Amino acid sequence: MLPPSLKTLIDHLSRLPGLGQRSATRLAFYLIGQPPADLHGLAQAIKDLPAKIKHCPRCFNLTSNSELCAICTDKKRQQNIICVVEDILDIIPIERTRQFNGVYHVLGGLISPIDGLTPDKLRIKELIVRIKQFLAQKVQPEIILALNPTTEGDTTALYLEKLLKPSNAKITKLNRGLSTGSDLEYADETTLINALKYRH
Ligand SMILES: [Zn+2]
Structure with missing residues (x-):
């Protein structure tokens, strides 16, 4: 009954620590109400993680x-x-x-x-x-x-x-x-x- 793209988002969110299906759904609905620019910013920040965040080769920070x-x-x-x-x-x-x-x-x-x-x-x-x-x-x-x-x-x-x-x-x-x-x-x-x- 939910649009597939929303379902996909809920699936991803519910895999985050501390978020079950219910809170993931609530969070997804919250995001729907946010301005597109904010959503793009959030998406971009997540997208950048693998390429831009590394471990320090000396201390692993x-x-x-x-x-x-x-x-x-x-x-x-x-x-x-x-x-x-x-x-x-x-x-x-x-x-x-x-x-x-x-x-x-x-x-x-x-x-x-x-x-x-x-x-x-x-x-x-x-x-x-x-x-x-x-x-x-x-x-x-x-x-x-x-x-x-x-x-x-x-x-x-x-x-x-x-x-x-x-x-x-x-x-x-x-x-x-x-x-x-x-x-x-x-x-x-x-x-x-x-x-x-x-x-x-
Ligand atoms: Zn270091």
């Missing part, structure tokens, strides 16, 4: 070309202080605090053998390469493990600590003012500022 991201190329940042996070979304709350002057390394997940996420599936090799480059220059890197306080987060932190221990890199963790089970993404700013400041 997002960048708009295949070159290093804005954080990795920022001369004012200390390149040897590397904050290790699970995914790109975790960078946003840390950046919002404006208290962190180092760079990042996005693992792309946490160790979870049940889900098939073994250490080799994460960007751990790439982290080791970065650490070795500093050590070769006689610069001591500091690795801040800013992983979510969940079982997977703890497992990953433990794994990395053991792996990195012989390397002579300084390894610190966010202070557990962050309550157990709470996501970095949803941590409030003061908590996060303290977690960074009192890292140990």
